[in-house]
Amino acid sequence: MAQKPSIPKGTRDFNPEQVAKRNYIFQTIKKVFETFGFQPIETPSFENSDTLMGKYGDEGDRLIFKILNSGEFLQTFNISLIESIKTILYNLQAYLKKHDDKNTDAIIKSYRDNLLEVFPKILKSNNQIKFEDEKTKFENLCNDIWYFVELYIISIDGNVEKLKNSDNNVLTEFTMKVFGGFSFNLGSGYMNNYISEKALRYDLTVPFARYVVQHQNEIEFPFKRYQMQPVWRADRPQKGRFREFYQCDADVVGSTSLWQEVEFVQLYDTVFSALKLEGVTIKINNRKILSGIAEVIGAQDKLIDFTVALDKLDKIGEEKVKEEMLSKDIPQSGIDKLQPLFSLTGTFESQIESLKTILASSEEGIKGIQELEFIKSAITTLGLQTATLQLDVTLARGLNYYTGAIFEVSAPENVQMGSIGGGGRYDDLTGIFGLKDVSGVGISFGLDRIYLVLEELNLFPETITKTIEVLFINFGDKEALFSLKAIKKLRESGINAELYPDAAKMKKQMNHANKRNIPFVVLVGEEEITSNSYTLKNMISGEQQKLTLEELVSVIK
Template identity: 60%
Template sequence: MSQKPSIPKGTRDFSPTEVAKRNYIIQTIRKHFEVYGFQPIETPSFENSETLMGKYGDEGDRLIFKILNSGDFISKVDDVTYSSKNSTSLTPKISEKALRYDLTVPFARYVVMHQNEIDFPFKRYQIQPVWRADRPQKGRFREFYQCDADVVGANALLQEVEFVQLYDAVFTDLGLKGATIKLNNRKILSGIAEVIGAKHLLVDFTVALDKLDKIGEEKVKQEMMDKGISEQAIAKASPLFQMVGSSQEQLDQLKSLLVESEIGMEGIAEMQEIVNTIEEIGLQSAKLQLDVTLARGLNYYTGAIFEVSAPEGVKMGSIGGGGRYDDLTGIFGLKGVSGVGISFGLDRIYLVLEELGLFPETLEKSIDVLCINFGKAESLASLKLVGKLRANGVKAEVYPSAAKMQKQMKYANNRQVPFVVMIGDQELSKGEFVVKNMTTGKQQVYSLDNAKEFLSELVTE
């Protein structure tokens, strides 16, 4: 007996309805990307391992899917390395490529390779799948799509302001009113690490801090101590865990805490400018909120950090995030090119829209017209009519066989077809076709020689 097929954990099949809903989100995001002047690019699904490794911190590196070399890769490994059973030393000898972890690092590689073809500042968007060897859970998958927009070659804070506006525009269009755009600055985190005496443990500090909303204050403090951050240093940082109030009140508290840190004060000044500008121009429905515990534990961020949470009442992790990464292209040999970008979490946005019932009902409709098949001559007439309808952008089809009427009508109901066309021998002899409105049950007769009247009816529906 053959084994029942399955798919890897953290991956999914998508039904026609699910694909339609995903495309709705993607098309909405793409529309706003292009309205804001971003251009599309695509990069390979896998990169050379050296392109990806070391760009996401130790935790990120562990989540990168490695691709085994072709052929008899084991025979090329020396006995000492093979016997050591050390994955760190073995992996580079048997795997030279890896599935991309995100779209930002491949984009930085793209910029370096194509720098002579690019007009700076370069605004690009990219909508493609990425892979992470993460533990699957609600809203977290091993294969998922990212929808990224980035600008490289401009270091003005106007770009950060524009990304806040872009988030607001997309989520407003999707009906996700009340989404919260959280804002922090990596320089502020560096300043905090400096003033508490943990400058040399900045990465460990930010990785632990980034887990505050997931594991709570006490566990974050414990993780910091486990990483070698002293109790005295953690005590100095404790105001971060309870910081509340308006954006301006939080900025004032930070100024008191970081008054002796040059880089920290620089981060506060950048945050102040972004907040002031957004308050001046306003947002449609989203809320901008300072969150000084937001770290997004990726090593390449150097300035502003963004993270978007769903409207209140929806239990979901972040549905978007990003930040500034002034040094990212430098690791590939292109110095002095600043960058900032954001990403939309397609899969999580999907789950939120589904939970809140915000998908348009029309997405359930896969075709507009189904022609019933009564036989060879009748189906030929139906094909001619369908051709005219399709030429005018109407989604139409003829049922493939002359099955029982009940079976064909059940098919129409299952696919939620709004109009069913019937051309039987009697209609064929008269040069007519009958249209049944599946919502009202009303039937109307049209001439086969003139489908324009029916087309006009479809437009008004």
């Protein structure tokens, strides 16, 4: 029976029209990136797990796709582990026979106490398993395996006696039960290291930080880079949220200047204006303000819990946010102090004034306010084309690495869609990889969501899906060769042209042109070859005219 084809949930195939529309977005963003002085880089699709883990908070870490080590490696490791377990059982069998008395529990306990001496000698014979400087993890591995030895052999009635008198087949049966239980449990962190050491990238920012540290001697700072590549998240698929999607990032590292934040606001505005997507809202906040609020409510040690909950305000509502904060041990008295924050509305300037009152006792919070005032003042002077800059003090973006400005872009109000862009300042991200005092700030465009918004608002230009402008009808080999000479000339002139590959019926070839929305077809028969001319048919009007090659190029172009 043939297998029914399918793709994983949260992924998609793209047809030619969709690819053309996506490329239109890519090209628009790329052009603006380069206009603003950003340079392109690319990084691998997957990174070492320790590069990614711990950079996105608990919620983000759970969404990272881990990659199993190669099947050959796992097979070798598993065979080694099976043989090791079987050796343990042989040794235990011999130990039981040597200490043959009625107190089997004491005998087994004695063997268990010696396991840490016996087991290393068994496992270290496999060169792929290294335990240097991993004493605790190794002991955990021994404990986990011994647990399953006891579970399948010791604690089941009659199995001790059976083990003492068993042959090789019974030992093999016991071994596979122990191995199966242990492999299913995977309780050992050490074992997990051997199963997966790599992971698909969750975003482009952390890999970029790794890139900067690794190539720091080759980079001229400040370094402005853009990157347009796919990322993967083990999220629950829904409208506008996929497990595989593209991000289009721009970052600057090596500068603490707030003029970079000002430029990023302008960059967002320029891109969305170029896409004719008017009315987007560029929301901005500052992590220092969030730190200041946490300080005021007595939750400095729970900043991440506080910001993760606050970031959900527009999704789950005020009461649910308060419930989540309480569940994270943020005191009720502190949550009560947040009440003015939940109802904070008005202009950018009026919200700033309210924040000055709320954060009067927080030096960190006041510094965040001053940074926002600087950015707002510059944008007011410079102006924006079609976007609006809006202060949103509940904007938290629960990622661990933002330290200053935080950005999030919302689609126009008439479109139901999550954020279509976001970013912020990350002063200490490269420090995680050993490069201190390198400040960075960056933004990201959510290509897939932008696509859905442009589609819903019918903002894609009609011309971008046009692939072939003229199709030459195939009447036979002689006519095809004559047509290909013209096609070569048309292509050199920048006109997309092709020959129908088969000398099929005229109706079939014409239908092919109609289905592909090709505006022109060219007919070449004996008469055209003799007169060195071409009959051009307009597929919309039906008009036909006989032209020279030069005239053909001129009319189509």
